[in-house]
Structures are given as C-alpha cells and as structure tokens.
Amino acid sequence: MVAITLPDGSVRSFDGPVTGAEIAQAIGTGLAKSALAIRIDGVMKDLGTTLTADARVAIVTRKDAEALELLRHDAAHIMAEAVKELYPDTQVTIGPAIENGFYYDFAREHPFTPDDLETIEQRMREIVARDEAITREEMDRDAAVAFFLGMGEKYKAELIAAIPEGQAISLYRQGGFIDLCRGPHLPSTAKLGKAFKLMKVAGAYWRGDSRNEMLQRIYGTAWFDEKELAAYLTMLEEAEKRDHRRLGRDMGLFHQQEEAVGAVFWHPKGWQLWRTVESYMRRRLEQNGYQEVKTPQLVDFSLWEASGHADKFSESMFTIKTQDERHLAVKPMNCPCHVQIFRTGIKSYRDLPLRMAEFGSCHRYEPSGALHGIMRVRAFTQDDAHIFCTEDQITSETIAFCELLKSVYADFGFTDIRVKFSDRPVKRAGSDVSWDKSENALRSAAEAAGLEMTLNPGEGAFYGPKLEFVLRDAIGRDWQCGTLQVDTVLPERLDAHYIAEDGSKTRPVMLHRAILGSFERFLGILIEHHAGRFPVWLAPVQVVVATITSEADAYARDVLTRLKAAGLRAELDIRNEKINYKVREHSLAKVPVMLVVGKREAETQAVAVRRLGGTTQEILALDDVIAKLTAEATVPGA
RNA sequence: GCCGAAAUAGCUCAGCGGUAGAGCAACUGAUUCGUAAUCAGUAGGCCCCCGGUUCAAAUCCGGGUUUCGGCACCA
Secondary structure, three states: OEEEEOOOOOEEEEOOOEEHHHHHHHHOHHHHHHOOEEEEOOEEEEOOOEEOOOEEEEEEOOOOOOHHHHHHHHHHHHHHHHHHHHOOOOEEOOOOEEOOEEEEEEEOOOOOOHHHHHHHHHHHHHHHHHOOEEEEEEEEHHHHHHHHHHOOOHHHHHHHHOOOOOOEEEEEEEOOEEEEOOOOOOOEHHHHOOOEEEEEEEEEEHHHOOOOOEEEEEEEEEOOOHHHHHHHHHHHHHHHHOOHHHHHHHOOOEEOOHHHOOOOEEOHHHHHHHHHHHHHHHHHHHHOOEEEOOOOOEEEHHHHHHHOHHHHHHHHOOEEEOOOOOEEEEOOOOHHHHHHHHHOOOEEHHHOOEEEEEEEEEEOOOOHHHOEOOOEOOEEEEEEEEEEEOHHHHHHHHHHHHHHHHHHHHHOOOOOEEEEEEOOOOOOOOOHHHHHHHHHHHHHHHHHOOOOEEEEOOOOEOOEOEEEEEEEOOOOOEEEEEEEEEEOHHHHHOOOOEEOOOOOEEOOEEEEEEEEEEHHHHHHHHHHHHOOOOOOOOOOOOEEEEEOOHHHHHHHHHHHHHHHHOOOOEEEEOOOOOHHHHHHHHHHOOOOEEEEEOHHHHHHOEEEEEEOOOOOEEEEEHHHHHHHHHHHHOOOOO
C-alpha cells in the first residue's frame, strides 16, 4: 500500500508502487493530460517516477511557476537532438534553462550561420511532432564516462568524470538522442509545443573560463503558448526602441566616434541632462554631510603600486611616460587620492566619520569587447565617495547610506531595488582575520539597515566585501549601480591614521560607496528607463511654445520670456508650419510640455497646454501654467 | 581579449564586377493653417581604412579599424 497525500490534504491509496502519471490519471483524465511533472515532498521529479513509499505529491502543470523552467530545459535538449541529427560532427556540452529561454553550447569546427538556425528550428518542430518519449536511465559513473567517450563526446565525458565516484549518473533519452542530465524532464517532446524560437548564435568559453576553447552557443526562447512568445518578442522590440544609443542620437544628447573609442561627446541637450543629475546629486551629498573634493587626473604610478591596484589592474590602466622619465597613470579610480587628502594634517577621532565625495573622472582601458554605448566606456565619471570612520561607525554609516541611496533612486523613478552581498574573492589583499572582521561588520550593518540580501560568493573587491545595489527598470531589466564596500586594506597600505580618544594612532576604516555608479552608465539607464520621455525636472527641454499663426508670434515671445524668467528650460517654435507638424515634431523630440498659442490665446493671455503623449489640451491662464510648471520642474528634495 | 556578424547620404536601408539609388531628415520657394507628416523644387557620397586580383571593384580576396550580439572581464 502506498498512500499519497495531495496538496489539498486528501489521501489516495494505491495497491503497490505507482508512477506520477498514474497518480494524475487516478485524479482525473484532464489532469493526466496536462500533467508535466510531479513534486514529491517538495522536490520536482519526472512524471514517470515510481513511488514505492508514502509521500506528499503535487502534480505539476503549466500553471506551476517552475514548469516553465522544465519546458525550457526540454527545449535545450530538443535543440541538441536536432543539431546532432543535422550535424553529427558536433559535440554537445551543456544546455540549461535561463531567464526567458534556454541555450545549448556546442563544439563544432564550422560556425553555425543564421540559416543553420532556421534549419535547426525546423528540425526541432519535427522532433516535437514525433512526440518522442523522454525517459530516464541510470548508469555507473565510470561506465557513463566510457559510454560518452565511445560516442566521441569528450566534453560530456569530462563533465561526468568530475562527478564523485560511486554516484549514479542519470541520462535522459529521447529518440536517438541521449544526454547526461540531472533532470527532471517533461514526459515527451510534444510537450514543448510551438511557442519557441531560436534567437542567436554566440561564442562562449567551455566552462566559462577564457583560458579554455570557445564553443558555439545557440540561444532560444520558449513559452507555454504563442501569445506569451509574441509578448516576449514585442518586449524585445520595445527594448530596442528605447536603446540609449538610438535615443541619444535621435534626441541630440550625445555621440561617439572612432577617434575617441569608449568616450562620449556630450551635446548641449545631453549635457543639460548631466548637469541636472549632477547638481541634484551634489545637493543630496551636501545635505548628507559629505564634503566634495577634486583630485588629479594624472598620478605617479608609484601610488598605484602602493595601493595595490597596479598588481591587479595594471593592464587596464592608461599610463604615460613623460619627457622627464616619470611614469604616470591616468587615474582609474579616486580612492588612493582621497586617502592623500585624508593624510594631510593630523586627523582626530572627532573628525570621523569624514565623508569625502568626488565626481571623479576616471579612465580604464576596458577590453574592447566590453564596450557598449555609454553604458560601458573607458572614460567615465563616478559619483564616488569615501567615508573614513571607526569600526563602531560602520553600522550607522551603512544605515544612513542605504537611506540616501533609496531616496535618490526613488527620485529618479526606481523603486524596485535588490541587494547582493559579495564576500572575499580568491585573489585578495589583507589577512583572513581582517576579512572576517569586515565581512561580519558589513553583514550586520546591512541587516541593521533592514536589507534583504542574496549572497554573491567570491565577488567582493580585492580589498574588501561589498554590497551591490541592483535596480529594476520600467521593462523589468536589472542594472547594478550602487555599491558600498568596507575596506581596511587601503588605509593600511597608504598609511592613513587618526588619533583616537586615548591618544593612540589608529587606522580608520574606509567605506567606498557610489549611488549612480558612473554618470555615463546611469544616464544611459535613465534614458532607457524613461524611454527618453523624462519627467519635467530632468527633461533637457521642458517646454516648447509653438504658434499656430504668425499673428501670435509676439505673444509667443512674451510667453517664452516669462517661462525663462521662471527658470524653465523653454524653446520657441514660430516657424511657418502647421500646428500638426509642430506637434508631431516636438512629440518625437519627447518634449514633455507644449504650449500652443494662437490668436485666441494671445487675446486672453492664455495658453493651450498639451502634454507629451496626450490627446487633449487644456486652455489655461499663463500665470497659472507657469506656477504649475515651475512646481513640476522643481528638482526633488530642493 | 575570444567567437560570430556588420560598415553605402544626417537616419533607415537597396544595389553585390560595368556611370552610386530610395524613403525620411536638410536646404529653397509657396502656403497663415487650431493639436502627431501642406505642396513643389534643390542639394547631399574618400560606398570605414590600407593593400591585392581585374580592362574595370561599393561589389571578389588579404590585412586593419570601429560597431553590433554573446562569452570572458568589471578596482
């Protein structure tokens, strides 16, 4: 007797061993049809799994959140089967489900072409139509290694060989294709359905290590129904429309060119945006007890050797040999310079916490393949600051920083924030004792700040652990921007100290922190988040005054003067064009507010207010409109 | 840096051995018009760069640069 407890608490008894499929069948034929897998005592298993003992069982259908992962994993296997059928000289490696889809890495001499993708996708549809059963089998580890080597699958054999001896290896077979896989899988290939699409081919290193050979990765997307697939593809199109490179050009914000790779030419409108963000940040920092400084662009290389940066990053530093044989580096970061300022004069415990901020312009020779629009550049400006404090102050400084960071993000329209905790990396400076100390201090400070964190093992900076703040944008993409890092190494290496209450020389702790990260990147994110339709306070041009007829020109000029006097960034459009044309043009330029004036408005000292994207107008008295817009244009927190 | 793809007018793209094209934008003229494209005309090109093949190269070949999509990297 096997007693199965279902999620609703009811119990069903079976005479002997029973499979998940049989349980589903016993509950109902409808359920049996839609059953994809089962959950035994909370663990997802194949539908074909045989139960020999009492258990809690849930039938997994497509309504289950994790079912989509199964579907995508199956899609990866079916793609591998298709590739092996079409190109038998290919070796298979790994193929997991990922966000929105799946991929599979193949080893093959000839590159896959876009045409190949179509062929493979077509074959996948055939395999789905064949409805091949997906069955699980087990094999002894060494037998499995021999089995895959015998098939010429050396990558698979390598993966299996890394599994501890004596452990049974599970294999999944579908048609003529067999793959090493932990599972679980759907019962047959037909379950994949039609809602999938191969997206792109790309290179990827074997085992994610750049010292290894490069494999060919094919990416695909898969969904339960075609509506979801279509929605996903539409989302991608939306993302493309808000691409900051396209909007940056269309809106006249900036440009980039070959002669200054990895750098940005900011045009007047883009620079206006920058200045708005910068002055906002400057005020927030002042309000929060930071002092702003400015440090040199070119600094003798010896400082970077002393700080330890040269050890790890010399290859990505721009360096200069001067005529008088000095070896300089263009600063890749600001912290060593800030320590130099801290070190001048004698600091007392009364000076701490000392919060030193800089809009630091830095250069890093980023690998060519990493460059991406203004999001990843070689010349960038950080909203950088270092808080010199005592160990006891770490918690209160962390709490204060998190408050500031959240309110800044909220002002820019980001409210969905995630936090990652990154601990010690393999290559690091400082003793294990000091790492224990700083990791514990940061963790407890973050907990005191009420943060929910996920662990990001081994991803800390070489001098200390860090918190990383990830914000989610309007279309659900994540961007890592802010950071807070605890550092006891640099104060030591660069010999910073203060006089403690008892008169002794003591090392301060340094907290490295940034909210926006780099201005270039953050502005790129802002552009994409708002799709170029900035709120009034951020918009480079806030208002356009447009005339309907030249009879209103003089009044329109008055309106412009009044707007400018009120501090609004306004432009005038008195061209001899139809109002439709003007509305369209300024709408495409994403100007948030248009004030349309004709004869009627001129006579009554009014304006017709039209909002970007709106379809209606409101006729209002000029004075009221100016008051309203001035309020809207007010920078948050001012 | 690695794998793959691409580079033609300001933008989007066609042309793929035989005189460089379209739409939009720009410019000029006309139009004074009530909320997302008025009409007509004009101009615009080192076809990414350097070599090679050829009677002839935007087109084929080699090298380079940059960009794009990933991977790796990200103090």
